[in-house]
Amino acid sequence: MTEERPADPADPADRADGTGSPSEVPRAAPGTSGHYGEDLFEPAHPREAERIDDAAVVYDPVTTGRLRALGAGPGQRCLEIGAGTGTVARWLLTEGGAAEVVAVDRDTSALAGLAASLDPGPAPPSGAAARLRVALADVTDPASLDSALGSDRFDLVHARFVLMHLPERRRVLAGLAARLAPGGLLLLGDAVDPAAGAASGGSTPSDPNPAPDSDPAAPSAYRRTMDAMWRALRATIGTDIGPVTRYPRFLHEEGLVGVGAELYCPPLVPGGPLAEFWRATWQRMRPALEERGGVDPTTVDEALAVLAAPATPSSPGPAELGPGMLLAWGRRP
Template sequence: LEEAGVARVLAVDRDARFLSERPAPGLDVLEADITAPGFAPGRFGLVHARFVLMHLPERERVITALAELVAPGGVLVLSDAVDLTSDRTPSTPYTAVMRAMWQGLRATIGTDVSWVPSYPHLLRGAGLQSVAAEIHVPPLLRGSPISRFWADTWERGRAAMLATGLVDDAAVDGAVRYLDSDDCAALSAGMLTVWGWEPR
């Protein structure tokens, strides 16, 4: 609340049990589905969705609906992952496993980060102004938080990754060791953050 410079925050999630377990002054929790027709909890000075839309279908419709929740003079901020393992990326244990991870996520829960770079265009199409963006790519260093995050993510998603046929157990284990070595020379997936302002 203090960092955002606001007195109250409404946190929305389909499963709000973890939010409800840690009540905080000024934090209201709403268990709801933002994709549901008629979802309209009010209008806000700041609407922020972080690592949400990349997992949802009908993304363009959801972005339009989120823009409608922004009060005049307010801002919509979207943050999602961008895959930096293109066909020209050097082949490493990390890049092979990341490609399997993205494909496994798409096959199991519908995650699709390929369209995330279109966010600026979509925000403009939703009527927002002064649209801008930035990308953050944390370094993959031995023992770094992002390296530990990917190793844990791969372990949790191992079955879906193996089902793609792109990797086997040895490849996943090798990628974990690669992240924990001084030889690691790869780019983490980035986080693209895009924002646009509702006209007054």
């Protein structure tokens, strides 16, 4: 089953013509044949783990709180998809009481030290490391996943901030649902941005570069940069947060029961971990942000400054609703 998304002629991502500076923009643009971890956000970047952890520290309590509320963890076989630096896998093993966690990623370098950090010597090992298996696999490739997991089924399958980056997300979601043992829980977390394109009533992305002072209600530099980021991500690697609010429906379509969803939008605190996450994200993808997102460098500089730690306690900081995370879940009958 594939996800339908009609082209939107008002969206530059649908009009990308590939005429940017070839030395500056990721090679996969235009179109959506680029890949997370290859064309953007390479795991070898010295600060990539730190960038992922900045988001994890904000969202982990929400994710783990929901896992607890749904009874996930104790004695269970768990599959963590796109495990990143392994913060959720760690929680499942140390606090969640999981019997086993298989942490899958298309690049497992950020998970290399996880097992050792779970059972550091010389204290008697807790056994958490022995319950962890790290598996290299591309979740978009069924053969790759089959080779890593065989025919294993799990009591919990969790993927956070992964499917949104995969154009094949609807098919991947079906594959994850099929990995559930009877009674097993699928929990998905992905980004939503309630204020995206707010200046135009939420129907179209904001104009990234409105004429100065032409409209007192013009979107802020932060808003224009964030909207540009979504456009650039989509044009470069196929990221799309549009379908995220439809995840509950997709879970129903996969025959799951007890489907539920919740939304969490954390505050944007200048200099805080989430603000640092967005700053690092914009800095890392800046060429694509400007070329594919269509935002000018001055606006990006202004937006970066707004999210930076305030120079003085009276610095204004952002007056914005930031993106949040939608959690959606369902259970195999």
